[in-house]
Amino acid sequence: MYIHPLLAQLPEAVRKAVSDASSLRDFRKNEAVLRAQDHTDFVYCVAAGLLRVVSTGSDEQDLTTHFLKPDEFYLGPHFADQGYQSEVSLIAALPSSVYIIPRRVLRSLCMAYPLIALGLLDMKIRRLAMMGRRMRRVATLSAEQIVGRALYDLTQERADGKRVIDKRIPQSVIASYAGLSRPVVNKVFKEMEARGLIERGGDVFTLSERVGQATDFDALAPQASEMPANPPTYAAPDFDMGLHPDGDTPRR
Template sequence: MYLNPLFANVSQAERVALVRSSELRSYRRNEVVLAAGSWSDRVYCVASGLLRVVEHGSGRPQPIDVTTDFIRQDEFFIGPSLAEDAFQARHTLVAALPSSVHLIPVVALRTLCSAYPEVAIGLLELAIARMAVMRNQLRRMSALSTEDVVSRVLHQLTVLAPASTGAFDKRISQSVIASYSGLSREVVNKTMRDMEQRGLVRRDDQGVHVPADFASTDFGRLLPVEKNLASVEPNQVDPVFLQGFSHAPADPWGRKPEAD
């Protein structure tokens, strides 16, 4: 038994010890998993569902919260560094859908990284892949029209929160889509209504359906489970790697909400 495919090559005894030291919690949709400013000594590994990373704005008259990232099944939310036993959260972690999350002690994960370099390399590859996705999104979406922005986000959601082939979970609200796309809810609502009237988007009991060629997406499976990480030679991982696993704090779109 293991909590994540990343631990597939860890010995059974150590996997059992990891399970026993970890905690599995369930969260309702929109429930806060970790509040910004609070302290935690855990790494958050999504067993099922979807979490979103929220940056709290400071604008006036009403601050705007921005969803900067999503954490899906088998992915991790890690503090600024694995070198410290605990960290103060810079962002709020919220369940975008009903979710089950493994809370893994930072100390336990750091110990595994030291004993199994392939675990550290896997985490590093995951972090690098996520950063590359965010850079590509920022570069491409800064030049897209409002409809193209919404189209791209809807297509990404079919990967992040799939309900059926070519559809995403209808419980993902327009407010979340607006928060993630950097647009106002009113603009997203108007754009999606127009897309429905033109037959580009369809809703039913299964979810919100989006054509396969609706938009391109950078989201693939970020953690290649089939890769044989055990082939990595021991002691190839520099300990400084452990200080680099963090989520980018900036708004990935780098734009202000669009006026109606």
């Protein structure tokens, strides 16, 4: 079972052990993958689809802080212990498939293979940097710029180079992520469409290149660090990594 590019250079036996210890689950649109305050011993890696990371504010309103695209992880608030209590909810913004991996397995991999730990750290740093830029600049942008950047974050690049957004992502989710009301997002969306910045077609909206050129935020999905040109050849560790799949049943 394929899980993540970071594991590509590991010995086949180790990859198989990780695969056997993990599970792949499908989630319907708007179904909770993990709820805030749930206790869990697992990390979550998006295989397909889109998850939104949701925090609940003091007024009990949900706020989408960011999204998880394919090959992105949710590791929890820390990585020091085997289990943790989630501070956020993971909700399927689209029908999604998610790898559910025991934390002890990923922790063992990080200790045995530093490149895995560095790859995860790089993704975390990129995510924090992107969120920091967004927080610093969002107060100075117009509603159109904020919506444009939110839409750009949600795009997927097709083979022809065009960036498209799945029509199944509702405006309420975009509004939650942008920090604007739904009527404002709807108004801006229509204005952008009238100006040719957004085009409807089939199951997607296509974003004009002008929207991408106007944003100085990075695309939402931080890419894992590229593997070295001559990656090291790993030997199987000489200690028990604790990969016992029979003892791990994902719970939410």
